[in-house]
Amino acid sequence: MLQFYADHRRDLPWRAPGVGGWPVLISEVMLQQTPVARVLPVYLEWVARWPTPADLAADAPGDAVRAWGRLGYPRRALRLHAAATALVQRFGGVVPDTVEELLSLPGVGEYTARAVAAFAFGRREPVVDTNVLRVLSRVVRGVDTQASATAADRREMAALLPQDAAVAAVLSVAVMEFGALVCTSRSPGCDGCPVRPDCAWWAAGRPPPTVRRKAQGFAGTDRQVRGLIVGALRAGGESVSEDDLATLWPDPVQWRRCLDSLIVDGLAVPDGSGRITLPR
DNA sequence: TATGCGTGGGA
DNA sequence: TTCCCAAGCAT
Numbered sequence: 001m002l003q004f005y006a007d008h009r010r011d012l013p014w015r016a017p018g019v020g021g022w023p024v025l026i027s028e029v030m031l032q033q034t035p036v037a038r039v040l041p042v043y044l045e046w047v048a049r050w051p052t053p054a055d056l057a058a059d060a061p062g063d064a065v066r067a068w069g070r071l072g073y074p075r076r077a078l079r080l081h082a083a084a085t086a087l088v089q090r091f092g093g094v095v096p097d098t099v100e101e102l103l104s105l106p107g108v109g110e111y112t113a114r115a116v117a118a119f120a121f122g123r124r125e126p127v128v129d130t131n132v133l134r135v136l137s138r139v140v141r142g143v144d145t146q147a148s149a150t151a152a153d154r155r156e157m158a159a160l161l162p163q164d165a166a167v168a169a170v171l172s173v174a175v176m177e178f179g180a181l182v183c184t185s186r187s188p189g190c191d192g193c194p195v196r197p198d199c200a201w202w203a204a205g206r207p208p209p210t211v212r213r214k215a216q217g218f219a220g221t222d223r224q225v226r227g228l229i230v231g232a233l234r235a236g237g238e239s240v241s242e243d244d245l246a247t248l249w250p251d252p253v254q255w256r257r258c259l260d261s262l263i264v265d266g267l268a269v270p271d272g273s274g275r276i277t278l279p280r
Numbered sequence: 281t282a283t284g285c286g287t288g289g290g291a
Numbered sequence: 292t293t294c295c296c297a298a299g300c301a302t
Contacts, residue, residue: 031298038288038297072286079300109300129298148299176298185296186291215294218286227286265285 002167004194005174008181012036013044015119015173021095022087023047024120025105028112029080034071036180042069053087053095056080062278065267066234074230078266078279079107097121111149118172124165126157127172131179136160138183142200144209146185225249225258230267239275 009015014027026046030039045067050056056064061081068077083105087093095116096102102113114125128136128149136157137145161168182189188206196202218224228248232240242259249255259276262268269277 028298029300033285033297033299034287035289035297070287072288073299075285076300107300111299115298127298130296131298146296173298180298213296214283216284216296221284223285223287230286 001171001174001178001195004178004182005170009174009177010036010181012040013047019120021097021116021120022051022053025083025095025108025112025116026080028115028119029076029083029107030071032076032112033073038071042067042071050084052093053084054093056084057088060278060280061266062280065230065278068234070231072227074267075265076107082106083108095120097123099123099125110151110154114154115172118169122166122169124161124163124168126154126161127169127176128153128157129176130185131176131183132157132172134185135175135179135183138188138201139195139199142204143207144201145211146209146213147211222254222258222261225254226262226267229255229259229262233268233276233278239271239277242270242274242276245276 013019014024023043027039027043030043030046049067050059061078064077064081065074068074071077086105087095090104091101097117097120099113099117102108102116103110108116111127111129114127115129117123117125118127130148133145133147133149133153136153137143140156140160162171182193190196190199190202190206193199193202201207225248229245232245232248236244245259246252246255249258259268263270266279269279271277
């Protein structure tokens, strides 16, 4: 894996030597369920505009939502802003280097906390995302899976990490990269795979996934309607009238439910006179 | 633990 | 075209 990474790693900006905890945190949150290619330009904008947590915390949460662009799941922008505020209030404006402290930040879960601890601070933590889980599952266990990582998965990965913390961190990103480029979900590149001689999944005849993720539809769902509304708020000026927003979707009941849920989430704010804004 | 939460590209 | 899915999190 280390050799594969040395030979084939993509030169991504959040992997440059000496990148701090804040840029790494931004990249990790953006990369949650979002492909690298789409994250890249938005990440560069963010780190240039908000080089420290204090810079982001000083601006309105709505600015973060606007700058989020079309990455999807805009609640992540809100949580990143809330994390910046928490960093200023509780951590002196600095991203902490322990998993426990990182877990206390909004939008930071079991994966992201360990990714930041390992990649930004060189800590020896098991970093098990969907790529690492797929590689671990296939190569080591000989089965395929589409489940999400559990504590047991992290324990198993931890047992496989090299003792040296810095090497362990590189191994984690190496396995991730291998899962993203070779051992992919849909069409794994077993031809020429460097670990094929040791791969339990290959030896077993590449059995299909045991548990399959439930397909999540999109057309006609609240997610689509919410996306339309936030998109209009993002593209619009200071505020948008409810009447204009209402033209975005034919079903008034569903539209109202979605606007209300966006208000609950803090992604939309009524100004009391029939107009809606992003949070200030 | 199952579900909801955006978006767009490729198979 | 339709389906799948891409460095998850919160509830």
